[in-house]
Amino acid sequence: MVETxxxxxxxxxxxxxxxxxxxRKDGALFYFCSMKCHKNYDLGRVPRxxxxxxxxxxxxxKE
Structure with missing residues (x-):
């Protein structure tokens, strides 16, 4: 079974x-759907x- x-x-x-x-250096895994999300994470933006x-x-x- 393929994981999503x-x-x-x-x-x-x-x-x-x-x-x-x-x-990350401490071994934490982060999954990003696009470069847009990855760059926003690198810039230190908070998703909220x-x-x-x-x-x-x-x-x-809104939801």
Missing amino acids: YKCNFCGKAIEPGTGRLFV KVAWTEAGRKALG
């Missing part, structure tokens, strides 16, 4: 064979404060 992952930044489901895997993410929409009361 959830993007650590926006919360979107990642199709098998796509996306990016980032491994970005309107187009799943957490951001929930914080704004």
